[in-house]
Amino acid sequence: MLQLWTFWPSSARLSTGFSLTGTCDGGHSSIQNPSITSHKSSSPIYIKVQVNQTPQHAIIDTGSAVSIIHQQLLKKIHHKKFIYKRKIHASASCTSVNIIGEIHLEIKIQGHKTWIVADVATNLVTDLLLGTDWIKQNSVIIDSPQQRVILVNKYHKVIAYTPFVEPPDIRFPVFLIDQITLPPYSEQCIDVKVPSLFGNVSNVMFESTPHLYSKSIFAANALIKAEHHKTRIIVINASDRQRTLSKHTRLGAISYQPESNVCLTIPMTSNKRNVRLSDRSCVQSSLTHGTNDHNSMSRSWDLPLSADSKIRSADSSCTVQPVDCRKHRCYVCQAKFLSSNDLQKHLRQQLQQSLWRHGQLFDLRQPSIIKTTVRHAIETGNHPPVYTPAYRVSYKDEQIQRDEINKLLKQGIIEESTSPWSSPIVLVRKKDGSMRFCIDFRKLNSITTKDAFPIPRIDDIFDHLAQAEYYTTIDFKSGYFQAGLDPRDRPKTAFSTRDQHLQFTVLPRGVTNGPPAFQRIVSQILGPTRWQYSLAYLDDVIIYSQTFEQHLVHLNDILNRLNQAYFRLNVDKCHIAKTTINFLGHCVEH
Known part of the structure; x- marks a missing residue:
C-alpha cells in the first residue's frame, strides 16, 4: 500500500x-x-x-x-x-x-x-x-x-x-541506495530501493536497464522479493577496470508478473566474489533467468539457462534443467572470435566491449525474422497453380525428410497448408556425406516474374578492399529463413510428403528471386555504409577499414544496424578484425 x-x-x-x-x-x-x-x-x-x-x-x-x-x-x-x-x-x-x-x-x-x-x-x-x-x-x-x-x-x-484484473505491464524504476565500487571482473549482491507501491511483495520481476551495458556493468534479471521497500540484486562488473556507481543510480525496473512465471533458487556462499574470465561469454545468458532469494543464492556460470530450459512452478521453488551455452552459442564468445588474430591485448579489450554490447546477434535459441519495410513476394501474374506430386523416396530418405520437417515446424519456418500449389522435395548429398533438404521449385520459377535487383560484381568488391588493413566478415545464420514472406504468397511455396502438405512462412531456398530479394534487404539495412566501409554479397558481409580505431567504429555501426533489424549471425563463420581474411573464395590482405 x-x-x-x-x-x-x-x-x-x-x-x-x-x-x-x-x-x-x-x-x-x-x-x-x-x-x-x-x-x-x-x-x-x-x-x-x-x-x-x-x-x-x-x-x-x-x-x-x-x-x-x-x-x-x-x-x-x-x-x-x-x-x-x-x-x-x-x-x-x-x-x-x-x-x-x-x-x-x-x-x-x-x-x-x-x-x-x-x-x-x-x-x-x-x-x-x-x-x-x-x-x-x-x-x-x-x-x-x-x-x-x-x-x-x-x-x-x-x-x-x-x-480485480491483472496488473498492466507497467515498469517501476529501481535505484541504488548507496554508492558502490565494483572491482574488475567481480559481482556483488547489493541493496536497492523499490517504489513505495511495493512494500512487502514476492515474485515481482526485476529487469536491468541497458544504459550501463556500455560500461560492461550488468544486473541479473530475476524474480525478487521486496521487504520494507527494499530488495537485493546481483550486479556484475565484466570489465577490467574498477567501476563506481553513485547513490540513486537507476539499475532497472520491476513489474508484476503472472503466476506462471517462476524463479530459480540456488545456494550462495558469498555476496561478492570474482568472475572467472573463461566464463564471461556466458554471463549475459545466465542473467536472463534467476532469482534474488538472498537467504540462499549462487551463480553457476558454467551452466547458464536458455529458452529451452525446463521450468515448472511450485510456490517459490523451481526445477531447472540447464543447458551449457557453449552448445547453443547463446551469446558472443569472445575467445571464439579473438583467438586467431594477432591484436595486442589493449586492442582485444576494446573489441571485446563492442562484441559484448551486441551479443544478441549471436543468440540462436529462438528463430528471428528480419525487421524490414516489405516482405518478399512471388509474382506469378494470373497463372494457375502448378502442381508436381512428391517423388518416391526410400525409407531412409523418408526418415530424413520427416526429421527435417519436424525441425522446421518447431522453428516456425513452415506450417500446415491447404494450398493447390505443390513442389516436390529433393535431398542433395553434401561434401561431408550428409543430406541437404531442398524443394524443387523449377516449375514455380518458370512462371515467376524475375527481379532485376543487381548483385555486386566481385571484381568491384575487391577493388574497394584493396586499401584497407582491417577486415571483418559476417555470415548470416540461415539468412533466407530470417527474411519474411508475404502471407498471400506462402501457398505458392507448398510442398508435399507422403502424408503431409506444408508451406513456408519465410523466404525458402531455391526460389528464383531469392538472391536479389535478400541482396535488396541487406543493402537496405547497410544503407549509406555500402561502398564506404561495408559490402554485401548475398549473405556474406565484409567490413573494411584502414585503421583499427576506424574499424572499431565501423564494426559497431554495422552490428548496431543488424541488431536493430533483428538479424542473427552464424558464429562459426564470422571473423573479426583480421588483417588477412578469406572472402568469396579469395584471400584478402593489405
Missing part, C-alpha cells in the same frame, strides 16, 4: 493508516449489514474504470488518504479546469510524491458514475490511484474473497461491481 502523508506548506503532517474492509453478499442483489473483514494484500488491487470517458487501469489503495492521477494521464483525457495547488505527499518509505494541483474527475464503473477531486502528481509510480477518499465518498466495498470491487447505495443495494 502507498500509505501517503501530506505536507502542506504551513501545516502539520497528516498521518493516515486507514484499511477498508468488506465482504460479498453471497450473490444476492443487496448487502444487509455486511460483515467487515480486514483487507490486507501483498500486491495492489487493479480494476478497470473509465476516467472522464477514457478506459484506464486504476489502483485501489486503502492505505492512501487521497486519490492521485499522474500528470501524463491527465494530458491524454478531457477534463475540467485544473486548479493549481502545490504540495508534497510522503509515502511510507519516505519518498516524496510531488503534487502540482487538483482536478475534478468522473470515475465510471460499469456505467455507474462516481466523482472525486484528485491530486495531480508529476512522479507517481502509476497512472491513477484511488484512495480512501474515493472509497468513502462513493460507498465502495472491496470484496476480497470474490476478487471484486462493489458500489452500493444508501440502502446497501449493489448498483455496480467490477472484478
Whole structure:
C-alpha cells in the first residue's frame, strides 16, 4: 500500500493508516449489514474504470488518504479546469510524491458514475490511484474473497461491481541506495530501493536497464522479493577496470508478473566474489533467468539457462534443467572470435566491449525474422497453380525428410497448408556425406516474374578492399529463413510428403528471386555504409577499414544496424578484425 502523508506548506503532517474492509453478499442483489473483514494484500488491487470517458487501469489503495492521477494521464483525457495547488505527499518509505494541483474527475464503473477531486502528481509510480477518499465518498466495498470491487447505495443495494484484473505491464524504476565500487571482473549482491507501491511483495520481476551495458556493468534479471521497500540484486562488473556507481543510480525496473512465471533458487556462499574470465561469454545468458532469494543464492556460470530450459512452478521453488551455452552459442564468445588474430591485448579489450554490447546477434535459441519495410513476394501474374506430386523416396530418405520437417515446424519456418500449389522435395548429398533438404521449385520459377535487383560484381568488391588493413566478415545464420514472406504468397511455396502438405512462412531456398530479394534487404539495412566501409554479397558481409580505431567504429555501426533489424549471425563463420581474411573464395590482405 502507498500509505501517503501530506505536507502542506504551513501545516502539520497528516498521518493516515486507514484499511477498508468488506465482504460479498453471497450473490444476492443487496448487502444487509455486511460483515467487515480486514483487507490486507501483498500486491495492489487493479480494476478497470473509465476516467472522464477514457478506459484506464486504476489502483485501489486503502492505505492512501487521497486519490492521485499522474500528470501524463491527465494530458491524454478531457477534463475540467485544473486548479493549481502545490504540495508534497510522503509515502511510507519516505519518498516524496510531488503534487502540482487538483482536478475534478468522473470515475465510471460499469456505467455507474462516481466523482472525486484528485491530486495531480508529476512522479507517481502509476497512472491513477484511488484512495480512501474515493472509497468513502462513493460507498465502495472491496470484496476480497470474490476478487471484486462493489458500489452500493444508501440502502446497501449493489448498483455496480467490477472484478480485480491483472496488473498492466507497467515498469517501476529501481535505484541504488548507496554508492558502490565494483572491482574488475567481480559481482556483488547489493541493496536497492523499490517504489513505495511495493512494500512487502514476492515474485515481482526485476529487469536491468541497458544504459550501463556500455560500461560492461550488468544486473541479473530475476524474480525478487521486496521487504520494507527494499530488495537485493546481483550486479556484475565484466570489465577490467574498477567501476563506481553513485547513490540513486537507476539499475532497472520491476513489474508484476503472472503466476506462471517462476524463479530459480540456488545456494550462495558469498555476496561478492570474482568472475572467472573463461566464463564471461556466458554471463549475459545466465542473467536472463534467476532469482534474488538472498537467504540462499549462487551463480553457476558454467551452466547458464536458455529458452529451452525446463521450468515448472511450485510456490517459490523451481526445477531447472540447464543447458551449457557453449552448445547453443547463446551469446558472443569472445575467445571464439579473438583467438586467431594477432591484436595486442589493449586492442582485444576494446573489441571485446563492442562484441559484448551486441551479443544478441549471436543468440540462436529462438528463430528471428528480419525487421524490414516489405516482405518478399512471388509474382506469378494470373497463372494457375502448378502442381508436381512428391517423388518416391526410400525409407531412409523418408526418415530424413520427416526429421527435417519436424525441425522446421518447431522453428516456425513452415506450417500446415491447404494450398493447390505443390513442389516436390529433393535431398542433395553434401561434401561431408550428409543430406541437404531442398524443394524443387523449377516449375514455380518458370512462371515467376524475375527481379532485376543487381548483385555486386566481385571484381568491384575487391577493388574497394584493396586499401584497407582491417577486415571483418559476417555470415548470416540461415539468412533466407530470417527474411519474411508475404502471407498471400506462402501457398505458392507448398510442398508435399507422403502424408503431409506444408508451406513456408519465410523466404525458402531455391526460389528464383531469392538472391536479389535478400541482396535488396541487406543493402537496405547497410544503407549509406555500402561502398564506404561495408559490402554485401548475398549473405556474406565484409567490413573494411584502414585503421583499427576506424574499424572499431565501423564494426559497431554495422552490428548496431543488424541488431536493430533483428538479424542473427552464424558464429562459426564470422571473423573479426583480421588483417588477412578469406572472402568469396579469395584471400584478402593489405
